[in-house]
Amino acid sequence: MATHESAAVHAHPAPTGFIRKYIFSLDHKVIGIQYWCLALFSVFLGMALSLLMRIHLAWPNLKIPFTAGGQISPEQYLALLTMHGSIMVFMVLTTAPQSGFGNFILPIQIGAADMAFPVLNMLSFWTTFVSLCVMGAAFFVPGGAPISGWTGYPPLSAMGEIAGPGQGMGQTLWVIGVAIFCGASLMGALNFITTIIDLRAKGMSLMRLPLTSWAWFVTAILGLLAFGVLLAACILLLLDRTAGTSFFIPGGLVVTDKLINHKGGSPLLWQHLFWFFGHPEVYIAILPGMGVASHVLSTFSRKPVFGYRAMVYALCGIGFLGFCVWGHHMFVSGMSPYSAFAFSLLTMSIGVPSAIKTFNWLGTLWGGRIQFTCAMLFAIGFVSLFVSGGVSGLFLAQPSIDLFFHDTYFVVAHFHLIMGVAAIFGIFAATYFWAPKMFGRHLHEGLGKIHFWFTFIGVYAIFMPMHWLGMLGHPRRYSSIEVLTQSNAQYASIHTFITIAAVITITAQLLFLFNFFWSLKKGKKAEVNPWNATTLEWTVPSPPPHDNFAGHLPTVHHGPYEFSVPGAPKDFIVQSEAPAMKRG
Amino acid sequence: MQRRKACAGSATTAGAMALLLFALTFVTVYLFVTKTWWFPRAITDFGHEVDAQFFRTLIITGIVFVLSQLALAYAVFRFRDRGQKAKYNEGNQTMEVLWTGATIVLFVGLGIMARSAWAEVHFRPAVPGALQVEVTGQQFVWNFRYAGPDGKFGRLKPELVNASGGNPLGLDPTDPEGKDDVVVPVMAVPVNREVELLIRSQDVTHSFFVRELRLKQDAVPGMLIRVHFTATETGVYEIPCAELCGLGHYRMHSTLTVMSDADFQKWLKEQAAANQ
Numbered sequence: 001m002a003t004h005e006s007a008a009v010h011a012h013p014a015p016t017g018f019i020r021k022y023i024f025s026l027d028h029k030v031i032g033i034q035y036w037c038l039a040l041f042s043v044f045l046g047m048a049l050s051l052l053m054r055i056h057l058a059w060p061n062l063k064i065p066f067t068a069g070g071q072i073s074p075e076q077y078l079a080l081l082t083m084h085g086s087i088m089v090f091m092v093l094t095t096a097p098q099s100g101f102g103n104f105i106l107p108i109q110i111g112a113a114d115m116a117f118p119v120l121n122m123l124s125f126w127t128t129f130v131s132l133c134v135m136g137a138a139f140f141v142p143g144g145a146p147i148s149g150w151t152g153y154p155p156l157s158a159m160g161e162i163a164g165p166g167q168g169m170g171q172t173l174w175v176i177g178v179a180i181f182c183g184a185s186l187m188g189a190l191n192f193i194t195t196i197i198d199l200r201a202k203g204m205s206l207m208r209l210p211l212t213s214w215a216w217f218v219t220a221i222l223g224l225l226a227f228g229v230l231l232a233a234c235i236l237l238l239l240d241r242t243a244g245t246s247f248f249i250p251g252g253l254v255v256t257d258k259l260i261n262h263k264g265g266s267p268l269l270w271q272h273l274f275w276f277f278g279h280p281e282v283y284i285a286i287l288p289g290m291g292v293a294s295h296v297l298s299t300f301s302r303k304p305v306f307g308y309r310a311m312v313y314a315l316c317g318i319g320f321l322g323f324c325v326w327g328h329h330m331f332v333s334g335m336s337p338y339s340a341f342a343f344s345l346l347t348m349s350i351g352v353p354s355a356i357k358t359f360n361w362l363g364t365l366w367g368g369r370i371q372f373t374c375a376m377l378f379a380i381g382f383v384s385l386f387v388s389g390g391v392s393g394l395f396l397a398q399p400s401i402d403l404f405f406h407d408t409y410f411v412v413a414h415f416h417l418i419m420g421v422a423a424i425f426g427i428f429a430a431t432y433f434w435a436p437k438m439f440g441r442h443l444h445e446g447l448g449k450i451h452f453w454f455t456f457i458g459v460y461a462i463f464m465p466m467h468w469l470g471m472l473g474h475p476r477r478y479s480s481i482e483v484l485t486q487s488n489a490q491y492a493s494i495h496t497f498i499t500i501a502a503v504i505t506i507t508a509q510l511l512f513l514f515n516f517f518w519s520l521k522k523g524k525k526a527e528v529n530p531w532n533a534t535t536l537e538w539t540v541p542s543p544p545p546h547d548n549f550a551g552h553l554p555t556v557h558h559g560p561y562e563f564s565v566p567g568a569p570k571d572f573i574v575q576s577e578a579p580a581m582k583r584g
Numbered sequence: 585m586q587r588r589k590a591c592a593g594s595a596t597t598a599g600a601m602a603l604l605l606f607a608l609t610f611v612t613v614y615l616f617v618t619k620t621w622w623f624p625r626a627i628t629d630f631g632h633e634v635d636a637q638f639f640r641t642l643i644i645t646g647i648v649f650v651l652s653q654l655a656l657a658y659a660v661f662r663f664r665d666r667g668q669k670a671k672y673n674e675g676n677q678t679m680e681v682l683w684t685g686a687t688i689v690l691f692v693g694l695g696i697m698a699r700s701a702w703a704e705v706h707f708r709p710a711v712p713g714a715l716q717v718e719v720t721g722q723q724f725v726w727n728f729r730y731a732g733p734d735g736k737f738g739r740l741k742p743e744l745v746n747a748s749g750g751n752p753l754g755l756d757p758t759d760p761e762g763k764d765d766v767v768v769p770v771m772a773v774p775v776n777r778e779v780e781l782l783i784r785s786q787d788v789t790h791s792f793f794v795r796e797l798r799l800k801q802d803a804v805p806g807m808l809i810r811v812h813f814t815a816t817e818t819g820v821y822e823i824p825c826a827e828l829c830g831l832g833h834y835r836m837h838s839t840l841t842v843m844s845d846a847d848f849q850k851w852l853k854e855q856a857a858a859n860q
Contacts, residue, residue, distance in 0.1 A: 075831040149828050155805055156788040156830060163788060164723075164830040250806025252742035254754070255723065255787045259743050267789055267804055301663070307675035332791060332800045332826075334809045337706030341699060348695035355687040356680070358652060363679070365659040367671035372597040372664070380660060384605060387652040391645035394691065400634050400701035401641065403800050404623070407791060407826040449597070460608055468621035473795035475826045478834040486795075486822050490621060564670040571670070 014546035024126070026118035027546060031125050032104025033438060038129060039096035042087050043424075044509070049084040051506050053077060058499035060480060075165040077479035078147035082166075083139070085150030086174065089281065090181050091132055093423050097288035098223070099128070099188050101430045102216040104438055106192065108537040109213050111201025111554045111576075113547045116194040120187050127184035135177030138170040146171035149477060151278070152178075154248035154270050155260075158240040162255050175238050182231035185223050192220035201536070201576075203556030207312070208575065210535045210560040211305060214312055215291025218319040222280045222287070225323065230277035233270060240265070271333055275326035283322040285419045286386075287315060289426020290357060293382045296429050297361055299533045300376035301368025302571050304561040307360045314353035314360075321350040331399040332406045340399045347397035354390055358383065369564075373531070374448035375433035381456045382425040388460075389417030392467065407477075410470025413463050421459040428455070428512075435519070436526030440543045443523060447515040451508060458505025465494050532572050535560055539576055598664035605657035609650055616642065624795045627817040627842065631798035633701040640697065644690055705799070710780035710812035715773060718782045720753055721790030721803035724832030726823060727752050730766040730852060738762015745786065753786075766856050771823065772841040773815060774848040780812045791827035794840050802827055815842040 015021045025031060055062060056072040063070040072080070103121065107114055115121045138145040146166045148157040152174065161168035196217045200209070209217070236247040240262075248270045251263025298305045305311060327335060327343030361383045370376070392414040395401050405411060436442045472487045481491045526542040536554055537544075554576040562573040615621070626632050718729040718737060731737050738759040745754035755762045773779045783792055785803035793800040796819075801811050825836035843851065 073831075074834060078828070078831060078833070147828075147831060153789055153828070156828070159788075253787055253805050254742050254745040257746055257748065259745075260787075266806065268807075302670040304672065304674045306673065307680050310675065310680045333802050334804045334807050337702065340706070341702060344698065344702075345692060345695045348691040349688065351691040352684060352687045355648070355691075356684055359679075359683050360675070362652070362655050362659060363673075363675065365656070365663060367673060368659075368663045369665045369668055369670040370594070370598070370660060370663050372594050372601075377597070377601070380601060380656065384608070384653060384656055387649060387656075388608075391649045394645050394694065395638065395641055398637065398641065398695060398698040398702075400698050400705075400798075401638055403705075404634065404795065404798050406800055407793075453600070457604065464608075464612065468615065471623055472621055473624060473793075473824075475793065475824050477828045480834050483835045483837045484822065484824060486624065494621070564672045566672055 036100035042091035046087040054499040054502040058496045074479040079145035093285035112199035124187035131180040138173040141169040179234035182227040185227040189220045189223035211294040212291040226277040226280040233273035275329045279326040280322045285423045292430045296379040300371045303368040306363030314356045317353035331402045377452045378429035385422040408470040409466040413466035441523035443519045454508030461501035594664040602657040602661040609653045627796045634798045714778040714780040722786040724836035726838040728771045732764030736761040774845040783809045793826040
């Protein structure tokens with residue numbers, strides 16, 4: 001348990017030069033914003049790639065600038081989907097909710113002056129930046145970006161150029177980029193865990209921790225355990241590619257009549273390592289969103305979170321079970337059918353803590369006084385998307401049903417709803433909610449609402465129809481449907497509908513961009529606590545000064561969500577407020 | 585000040601949100617009930633069992649989906665800020681226990697019910713006398729091998745693979761058991777007879793998928809994977825590749841023809857003759 005004195009040791013003086021202040025900063029707030037900006041750049045890049053894919057699927061003959069022959073070739077399509085997935089998963093869904101908001105808000109929320117290891121914090125951001133550059137460089141090398149998908153299954157990803165365009169230098173850069181990202185995430189995870197364990201203010205017991213901080217805590221533990229495994233897998237893959245080892249390549253393979261000089265490896269080994277990381281990664285993306293949803297729903301319902309303890313246990317339960325279910329990605333892989341059945345039951349049981357969370361969110365809204373700020377709208381949207389994306393998981397968790405749905409658009413619909421857009425809605429909720437604190441100005445609520453409606457309707461219009469594409473048996477990662485004669489007309493019309501929805505939804509995101517930059521300059525100035533919220537970040541100026549609490553770390557006397565307490569003078573009690581008996 | 589502003593706009597926003605959630609629920613349920621887009625017909629007993637399990641899951645998830653979305657819509661509208669006081673309520677132990685218990689029973693129960701279909705295809709081996717077909721994936725074609733009259737597959741040697749020279753699997757010509765093997769790029773099987781597939785890959789991971797069989801199995805380099813099925817209806821069905829295997833993934837495609845036993849014997853003889 002931390003005391004004021006031990007926390008003060010970590011304080012460092014405010015920098016004066018531009019470079020130490022804004023570039024190589026040690027301040028968790030600057031680093032949080034750096035991460036957030038990296039994610040903002042990446043999300044627009046990733047979205048642009050998806051737009052090209054959508055246009056190609058709906059109108060394959062449309063002339064597209066900057067492509068050879070004016071059209072997207074099959075290998076370019078696969079390069080787009082590989083980079084779209086990799087950038088979105090690593091650079092957006094892992095960085096924004098955890099490293100971005102976590103970095104900025106967490107230390108203030110628990111009453112600390114900074115993260116436990118400021119230098120490590122700076123290193124982890126700049127390592128992430130290097131990783132993005134290395135991964136992005138794959139677009140510009142001969143052969144282009146890799147075509148093996150964000151899952152990078154060997155032997156396709158392990159054999160080099162002979163396996164296809166982009167599988168040479170492009171794939172090597174991808175593997176190195178992902179490995180560097182693993183290093184960055186490990187540093188971040190260590191820092192988060194230490195900070196939460198060591199630097200909590202006096203009185204901030206674990207059961208007084210806001211659910212956002214709980215979510216960042218559990219996510220950091222997942223990151224620490226998962227990224228190490230992916231790092232190992234990437235190193236092995238890199239050795240297979242460059243040093244002639246055969247971890248993932250079995251003997252006797254023949255590509256275009258040429259015998260491959262490897263033997264003894266197992267393609268399934270990669271799948272086990274990758275998904276041992278990959279499934280917890282889903283929760284790394286979504287848990288912070290769950291924390292934000294709980295936090296925002298409670299604040300704008302003016303009610304305590306319903307079943308706070310159950311929410312904490314559910315977070316931990318999801319985190320633990322998240323490591324026991326990776327095999328459900330491998331039901332058709334040739335893995336033992338008996339372990340498939342075990343993985344199936346474990347996966348079905350992860351639905352239980354997820355359902356608990358959903359019921360508690362509804363319980364939080366029930367009987368409240370709901371205020372429709374933009375943050376609240378996105379949090380409500382998060383709950384709806386979490387339910388819609390979650391229920392399809394119950395189909396995919398059953399091996400016999402997964403035999404049909406595996407690698408069809410049904411899976412694409414499922415993971416985009418739950419870990420893609422639900423997580424993005426968490427990020428948007430967090431952005432509208434905390435922008436006043438982070439930047440000192442509110443985002444424009446009117447523009448924000450238009451942005452919300454377009455986005456909410458848009459994502460449903462894009463991803464719901466994909467369930468039916470999957471039911472019709474449309475395999476995913478197809479650059480063209482020309483050889484699929486069965487149901488071809490139905491595929492084509494659904495694809496066209498989805499693309500139109502995507503074009504509109506993506507255009508609407510420019511509204512957000514405009515809102516953000518306009519509000520930075522002209523937005524309404526933020527007060528200390530504009531939302532009448534209860535947690536510690538709302539006790540410091542907006543934006544907070546360099547050392548957050550000006551050397552006077554707070555003492556916590558209350559739980560995190562004391563809204564509408566009977567007999568209290570206001571409808572909220574800030575965590576650091578003196579206890580009731582002394583107030584008098 | 586913030587609160588007053590939110591209060592003023594809340595009826596319209598609450599109504600729009602509730603309406604939207606209701607519309608989403610209605611349209612989704614409508615499209616499932618009318619089966620606007622649906623699975624291709626199943627042609628195996630196993631397939632019918634999978635469809636039945638899908639239907640059970642659809643009912644349970646459908647109830648969860650509809651109740652949650654409508655409860656969300658109701659709560660958002662009913663409890664919008666009209667200046668009332670929020671009810672202080674930190675939770676309810678009984679309710680937590682109740683819905684935890686209910687979801688455990690529902691979800692895990694559903695998982696256990698799915699066991700029999702899975703066991704049928706994977707826990708028991710093919711019956712003796714099942715027709716064996718070896719399925720080989722390679723960038724970007726499927727090849728199917730039948731053992732011929734001797735019922736035995738000949739030896740394969742990877743170094744002999746020569747697709748352009750007419751030996752895509754690398755059949756060893758010195759092995760007498762391979763003399764009568766039939767290698768074809770399309771698949772045919774007799775109706776109502778169990779078929780055992782021996783699935784393998786020559787280069788990268790592919791996936792054998794026939795929608796009507798409700799069957800998908802990765803073809804993994806270095807592994808020989810066995811699955812079995814009995815088709816009960818004749819017809820021609822697509823075999824798309826379902827695992828990303830390179831730039832030609834989208835065009836890796838073959839067909840499965842289910843025919844009467846007599847037609848099948850005739851077809852196999854013709855293929856054998858053409859193969860010589």
